[in-house]
Amino acid sequence: MSYLETTKNVYKEAALTPDVGLCCTTNPIWELPGLKIPKIMQEMNYGCGSTVHARDLSNNPKMLYVGVGGGMELLQFSYFNREKGGVIGIDVVDEMLEASRKNFIEAETQNPWFKSEFVDLRKGDALNLPVEDNSIDVAAQNCLFNIFKEADLKKAIAEMYRVLKPHGRLVMSDPTCEQPMNNNLRNDERLRALCLSGSLPINEYVKMLTDAGFGTIEIRARKPYRILSPKDYDTNELIYIESIEVAAIKDPMPADGPCVFTGKAAIYFGENDFFDDNAGHILLKNQPLAICDKTAGALAKLNRDDIFISKSTYHYDGGGCC
Numbered sequence: 001m002s003y004l005e006t007t008k009n010v011y012k013e014a015a016l017t018p019d020v021g022l023c024c025t026t027n028p029i030w031e032l033p034g035l036k037i038p039k040i041m042q043e044m045n046y047g048c049g050s051t052v053h054a055r056d057l058s059n060n061p062k063m064l065y066v067g068v069g070g071g072m073e074l075l076q077f078s079y080f081n082r083e084k085g086g087v088i089g090i091d092v093v094d095e096m097l098e099a100s101r102k103n104f105i106e107a108e109t110q111n112p113w114f115k116s117e118f119v120d121l122r123k124g125d126a127l128n129l130p131v132e133d134n135s136i137d138v139a140a141q142n143c144l145f146n147i148f149k150e151a152d153l154k155k156a157i158a159e160m161y162r163v164l165k166p167h168g169r170l171v172m173s174d175p176t177c178e179q180p181m182n183n184n185l186r187n188d189e190r191l192r193a194l195c196l197s198g199s200l201p202i203n204e205y206v207k208m209l210t211d212a213g214f215g216t217i218e219i220r221a222r223k224p225y226r227i228l229s230p231k232d233y234d235t236n237e238l239i240y241i242e243s244i245e246v247a248a249i250k251d252p253m254p255a256d257g258p259c260v261f262t263g264k265a266a267i268y269f270g271e272n273d274f275f276d277d278n279a280g281h282i283l284l285k286n287q288p289l290a291i292c293d294k295t296a297g298a299l300a301k302l303n304r305d306d307i308f309i310s311k312s313t314y315h316y317d318g319g320g321c322c
C-alpha cells in the first residue's frame with residue numbers, strides 16, 4: 001500500500017470515529033460575532049494553526065479548501081462570504097466528506113446566517129484538483145501538505161498555483177522541523193499520515209513555494225507543535241517539531257527573487273526625517289517598517305550605523321516594503 005493510501009485509511013477512521021488530538025494541535029477557536037462552531041467540528045479539528053485571516057477575506061473572495069476534515073475552517077471561511085458555493089471543499093476520503101456534510105447541517109442549526117449550500121463539497125485529490133484554472137481568490141490547506149513526499153508536494157503546490165487567480169493567495173498551516181529525521185521515521189506511513197514525520201525545515205518549505213512561482217511569501221506565525229522522544233519513537237535524539245502559518249501569494253516573481261517576509265523590521269534612527277535607499281524603500285525616522293528578507297539583506301549591506309534591522313520574529317501581519 002502506498003503512503004497516500006495509508007493516509008486515506010487514517011482519515012477514513014478519523015471521520016468515522018472523531019478522535020480529539022489524533023493529529024495536530026488544539027488551537028484556540030476563532031471568536032467572531034454570531035459564529036458558533038459545533039462541538040463535533042471542534043472534536044474533528046485536525047489542523048495545526050489557522051488558515052482563516054480576516055485580512056485575506058474582503059470583497060467576497062471565491063475560496064477553496066483542500067482536505068476538509070470536520071469542516072470547521074470551511075464554516076469560518078463561509079462567515080466571510082455567505083454565498084451559495086462561495087467555498088469549494090475538496091477531500092479524497094468519502095467518509096470525511098460525509099462527516100463534514102453532517103457537521104454543516106448541525107452548524108445550520110447553531111448559526112442562523114449559515115446554509116450548507118455555501119459550501120460546495122467535491123470529491124477530489126489535492127494532487128489533481130477538480131477546479132478550473134485561475135478561478136480562486138483564496139485557497140487553503142491545513143496540515144495536509146506536510147504529509148506529502150517531495151514529488152507529491154510539488155504537484156499539490158502546482159495545483160494550488162494553477163487554480164489561483166493572479167494575486168490570489170494560498171494560505172496554509174503545517175508542521176515544520178529544523179532537525180534531520182531518520183529514514184525510519186520519514187518512511188513510517190502512519191506517522192507521516194499523522195503529520196509527525198513529513199515536515200520540512202522552514203527554508204525548504206518556503207523554497208518549494210517560490211520554486212512553484214509564488215512571488216510573495218508571508219510567514220505569519222511559528223509555534224511549538226510536538227516532541228518525538230526516543231522513549232516513544234524510533235529516534236536517538238529528541239526531535240522538536242513546530243508549526244507555521246504561511247501565505248503564498250501568486251504575485252509575479254520579482255526579477256531579483258521572491259519577497260519572503262519572516263517578520264523582520266527596519267528602524268531608521270538617524271539625523272533626518274527619513275531615509276530613502278533609492279530602491280523603493282523609505283524608512284521614516286523611528287517608525288519600524290516590515291521588510292522582506294531580501295530588503296533586510298540589501299539594507300544590511302549598506303553598513304549604516306543609523307539603521308537597525310531586527311531578527312525574524314516569524315510573525316508577519318501585513319504592510320511593509322514590497
Ligand SMILES: C[S@@+](CC[C@H](N)C(=O)[O-])C[C@H]1O[C@@H](n2cnc3c(N)ncnc32)[C@H](O)[C@@H]1O
Nearest residue numbers: 011045046047067068069091092093125126142
Ligand atoms: C490532517 S487532516 C486536516 C483536516 C482539516 N484541514 C483540519 O484542519 O482539521 C487532513 C485532511 O486531508 C484529507 N486528505 C488526505 N489525503 C488527501 C488528498 N490526497 N487529497 C485531498 N484530501 C486529502 C483527509 O481526509 C483529511 O480531511
